[in-house]
Amino acid sequence: MVLPNAVLFPHSLLPLHIFETRYRQMLAHCLDGDRMFSVGLVRNGITEPDSLEDIWPVAGVGLIRACVGNDDGTSNLVLQGLARVRLLDLTQEQPFRIAEIELLQPNRGNLIEAEALCVKVKELCAQIQKLGVRLPANLMKQMQQIDDPEVLADVVAAAFISEAQSRQQLLEASGVPDRLRLLIQLLRSQMN
Numbered sequence: 001m002v003l004p005n006a007v008l009f010p011h012s013l014l015p016l017h018i019f020e021t022r023y024r025q026m027l028a029h030c031l032d033g034d035r036m037f038s039v040g041l042v043r044n045g046i047t048e049p050d051s052l053e054d055i056w057p058v059a060g061v062g063l064i065r066a067c068v069g070n071d072d073g074t075s076n077l078v079l080q081g082l083a084r085v086r087l088l089d090l091t092q093e094q095p096f097r098i099a100e101i102e103l104l105q106p107n108r109g110n111l112i113e114a115e116a117l118c119v120k121v122k123e124l125c126a127q128i129q130k131l132g133v134r135l136p137a138n139l140m141k142q143m144q145q146i147d148d149p150e151v152l153a154d155v156v157a158a159a160f161i162s163e164a165q166s167r168q169q170l171l172e173a174s175g176v177p178d179r180l181r182l183l184i185q186l187l188r189s190q191m192n
Helices: 021-032 111-130 139-145 149-160 164-172 176-191
Strands: 013-018 036-041 058-069 075-092 098-103
Touching: 013 021, 013 058, 021 036, 021 058, 021 075, 036 075, 036 098, 036 164, 058 164, 111 139, 111 149, 111 176, 139 149, 149 164, 149 176, 164 176
Parallel strands: none
Antiparallel strands: 013 075, 036 058, 058 075, 075 098
């Protein structure tokens, strides 16, 4: 699925409303199969992607955790992010896109550095909350229980970063310490 403003992070949930005919067909195909699909972001300035070059190369793959069909043929679903993938080639365009993908393995980098960066991320999130920003229920409590730097980066990015291009940068950041540094920069910019 290619969307103009949605980025799916591993370790996060993405609610979607499916209404286009091609995506209804894609959803039926996924529900009959492994219940998974990827969400890719359309590049800036592209209304309808004509080729793989019109889509950012890194996407999120998710598992359909819940899906409710509506009387009008539309569906509401919740997609749980599982992994980052690189889109290699489109193997089908109609009635919906199917891509050949490569699973991107996490680059954990220096664990001590990542853990120190996590402390700063949690501090900034607490400061943002004190500014009165509405956050999902129990998010701060959940964050305090996360001890994996990669998981923390994805959960915080999904909850705190709303601009699509910034979210895509975080999705594409290969090393966990680099991802955390970028996340800190983006969190700080929200406080100004």
